[in-house]
Amino acid sequence: MTPSVKQPVPKELDIEYLIEQLTIEEKVSLLAGKDFWHTQNIDRLNIPSVRVSDGPNGIRGTKFFNSVPSNCFPCGTGLAATFNKEVLLQAGELMGKEAKMKGAHVILGPTCNIVRSPLGGRAFESYSEDPVLSGHAAANVVKGIQNQNVVACLKHFVANDQEHERKAVDEIMTERALREIYLKPFHIAMRDAYPKALMTAYNKINGVHVSQNKKILQDLLRGEWGYTGTVMSDWHGVYSTKESLDAGLNLEMPGPTRFRQQVPTLHAIQTNEIHTDVIDDNARAILRLVNESLKAGIPDDVIESPNPTKEASDLLRKAGDESIVLLKNENNILPLSKTAVKGQEKIAVIGPNAKAAQDSGGGSASLNAAYKITPYEGIESKIIEGGNSVSLDYSLGAFLDRNLPDVGNTLINEEGKKGITAKFYKQAPGAADREHFETFTLSTSKIFLSDYKSKHLKPGQLLFYADFHGIYIPDETGDYEFGASCLGTAQLFVDDELVVDNKTKQVKGDAFFLGLGTREERGVKKLEKGKKYNIRVEFGSSPTFTLNKAALEGGGVFFGIRMISTAEAAIAKAVAVAKEADKVILVVGISKEWESEGFDRPTMDIPGATNELVDAITAVNKNVIVVNQSGSPVTLPWINKVQGFVQAWYGGNELGNTIADVLFGDYNPSGKLSMTFPKRLQDNPSYLNFASTHGQVLYGEDIYVGYRYYEKVGVEPLFPFGYGLSYTTFELKDLVVEYDQEIINAKVSVVNTGKVDGAEVVQLYVSQVNPSINRPVKELKDFGKVFVKAGETKTLELSVSVKEATSFWNGYKNKWQSEKGKYKISVGNSSDNITLEDEFETSKTYFWLGL
Template structure:
């Protein structure tokens, strides 16, 4: 791959500076197929490196660049990357229930792709969080397949109408991180069709995404990347889709089987399965030449999409960061907020009253979950900064407790020996004890969490080395804990004193997407304002002698994470926070998780907040019952204090503008309109996958079948803490005059009048559920979401809301005997409300006069 363009390009630029002229004519695919040698055809079916396809210069076939991810475009490096816009996480986007907004989000990400020279965006993620503990649950939109599919379709439309290929992922049942490359999802055909494939089906019906990424896992005994049932029979057969199928990174497990099933592109490169092995399979007639040609044809189709985009091959990676992008990121962050409780109208807060800001998430910007969704943002805004920018009276602050899983990185307190922000990293092929050690490269980094993925200098040795050095200025006096986690081996020194040794007796941990060790720690007494030399000796992944972890993807050459902070006495600090809360009328407490707790490569072991958080919340609520609790997480957390709190806001991971988006809502500059895309259970034991989550004996039984999310809670009559679709406003709405008209073409038109009867402008999400009659053949959920629309209304305004539904599709279940969809004759109830547990649904009946079986999109 050589040195990434991100390493050599640092100029700030508008996307308009990128050429938009076509660099060449589109390929005549069928003619090119006749010109390619067998070796060239095989080379095209696998990546060149971590982010690029293989070019064939003699036939003017350029290399295509792919880039993560669903909430921002990282570019070609996990570390030292050119910054990008970070948008709210998938569940935050899902909470907007706003199709037009998601289409605008897609448009912004397409512009970021152009700035980063990327022809294909690896997103959106539309898997179904069947349990609250999934490490990547924050990436997905919703537990409801209809909501996920509709929002994904609009997101894809926004991406692709600007000439960028969107890649729906992960196809399918990629709903847990435990043994993610190995587990066998045992799922009925009905649940597969009605829950896990529907988001893809709906998205592709709305907008033909150019690519689909396969999941890591098996589905009923066969890995997704070689599963003919989902790739050949369904995706390309029933749905007649003709785009490119790519593997997830290192998610290809065979040569012949994957080619025959329809996996077009193995990523990343260089290939592990498609070099000499595929050549042998073709010459031995295990793979037909026509089958190989079909794979190559899809890759050439992607190349043509790249050519049409006008983005040059191997384009430099540039900054975008336009004012309109910042405004959109702030708008999305605010629109994603869900007001869960607001007793006594505690919210909105008053800007001219003194406020106490408390909690572990107040002065950190929890912009994203961890793993593929993470990126380097242009900037971040913490909740404390957002509130301070609006408050005209005093703002007091108290830490309370910490929320970190590992110690926080020390980057913001580091500078180089010559005074620049950050620390230096020097790369070597020779070990430290070598007599003549030649430095390969030196960089200044500003993030002490470094993963060498997508970085592949051609001159690196099998084991290579890095020295990191910087000056740490202690912000406070006291005893400091320092932590070192590695993917490789390393020792950490402070002022030449060995503080942490992570070379011998290494312990496997969750760091580096499951590839790294646990964080090993050491301590040192520091004095405020004093400067200390931090020095790290690191060796790449192959230097480690510990066994390779099972069931994880081994990313890149390794990594290191240097962290540390002053040790905190939780009991004393909680008392200080409670004492502060007693002195003010307005208190807002920020709690939650982060990209450490919710990350690709690991599932959460429980729903609890980090240690000490519940104690802090209870103490502050006791001291000031009017405290507003703001939770930042991508998936549900336990809230044992929920009945005590009068005001709760679910704020998700909010991207660059997280602090401003939260402050806009807390102070009432934006009226909250988000709705929960996930059910929030009172207890982990209440969730539908409680007994059957995680891998046991190589398999995960999807025992809840079609009863995922609210379908489960309603079916077994367990009241959740907060139901699917729930979300309050600072104004009040009244929905009346439900009218349902049915056409001969099976189209159902639903209209109602929505009035804003409060004193503030706001938005209401009208949700349409359908309840099926009792069937002689199958069980059906109590009701299912089949339509929604978001209406913005001024105070006193009334609008007519129109929602159109395909009645046959909306009333269908998967008939496992006929192996088709079935819309069964009978009388169905149309239920219109503001959540799945609305107190007063508007209801109407519609009749399906004949039973219909069907296939397709």
């Protein structure tokens, strides 16, 4: 018999032909993933597999462990703070290019859920509290991705706004809130960019999980919006077989399937519990996804590669520069000078984030960044440019780490470079004739082996062992704390002395994805400055775990080292440094350990002793600038004590350079807040109704999310939505509104009245003069950004359809309603600074549906 030869995949599948040719078993197999990152292929009919990849902060590829380095973009709330549609488009295009380099046909992003509360664990991953800003941001990123013939998978549809009980929580909300706030970003992105794939949310809405909600997936998405793209689940976000298929959840991810197994699914089909037309319709959607993926032209044997180009770094820096928001600048303390005016000048750089690179929040958005510039490194490079007439001093000041810090960039590996040597074995430590089969060099001591595979292990073999080695050289003599948490077992040795035992007695903690691992066990040993110490961690994979036999595949281990110091001692050292400085840059905030997928923040406060640090520094030095890194608001009780305040988000690879660009004036800040910063958590509209209570959460604030609430009830925030300062001044004038019953065009002149070139964001809000129902004071409807040289004037034009500008959701009619009457157009450079107004009037009331 002549062996069959695999035929080349055609440029486009004939979907209806394949529907006729596929067996019912093959159709069912298409409706769930093959593995964690791939759809099922059918070689008999030349139907290829589609590869997907996280995510919203950059393209990780198909590996958590020892992944190919990636470019990390500023977080979603930072990208939205650019208010620059063109930069968002360019970011999407770069994501699309890099997806091809990772062999990915589909990017699992962007995320356009609403930042309902500052406490939301994935708030950083979304764009804004405002649905219009969120929608335009998502639409432009989607356009950019799909310009590269890569599929964008918009997520999480809909209202995945908290992490607490995210797979179980039932979100109780009005249809009006669902339509006007939570669905609106998806509505805009569908209308303007049409993402070819959509990912459902984990949660329920009004009693039904979204992934099996026919009202949302069939009636609204497919029927009302006319969507023909592919709908996939979030990972393990399927809760039924029949209901999810009937609702049009085309693809269960990841594989292998939990709910669409051959025997029970075929039985349901044979007994007419599931109609064959339902199977065909879902299979068609998978084949449409394959056709869209074929357009990328990615070869089957692609080898994942990074993108270490200047063009990529330049765009990441541009996006980062534009994302940073200057919120306070008393006495023009900023920008700083790279050169001393009179003699030598000293700048102290202090804070837990100064020498840490907070590139992204945690969870599926995090990745192995190709490089990371810390704020201290960025600032230092500016001083070097200036000729070193300004000197730098540094102090940690306060601890931020939830667990002991990553030492991947501190240890020295067997090659004499920074990093960790990892050696893998088939037998446990101490075994006779222990067989070593693989060695890696790692850049992190936070080692997640959930997807570790080796040709030296049998298929499905999860039991293995690894030793992680490195040399540690202390900067100071003193007592040092060593820690290790694991999903498996781990023991940490210093010069062969057991210091941490997380093997013989394990206690459940919150380590690893969704808190499946142990707590961090710690031990103490005195070390001498400059001496070399051999650090070894002996790890056993997930089958050795004593607490949970259902651990994630190979498991993992996190370990860290830190000199023991009290908060008081760390602050005292920082105060001594600050006393000697002319100016102090305090780099504070939170990190992916505190803001992450899998859990929500317990409070809006910065953890640890940061507030005490700021109070102590401002008591001895009046020239203090605070740089805050977080993906969402934090409490700032000391804001009136500092002269400068900069919101820098999680800034991706170039975070240190972008912070320094703004601090030293190489970039004139132009970012605007993508969400309101309240004075305290209690002022936030979701305060009484955030997190799950016995499986439910009431969206009691209804449509009054963010600035809509603060303006309606007259609560003054700390910093309003859309706010941000510049090193120059702008005037908006000569507003001209053209209205033709379908489109509103507004032209405004932007004058740079200062001495520095810069960019200004113009925001257009609309309000109804005498509404028949309760409506917000005003709502953002469009925005634009324009660069204007000092002394010059440019005209910016904004445009919005009348129906989008005027409509609210009528719950009685179950339609959008554009009401006859007068409307006010308000134009300004933030939600609280409206400088130009005009009116228009509609001549009739009408109702509408669709996009």
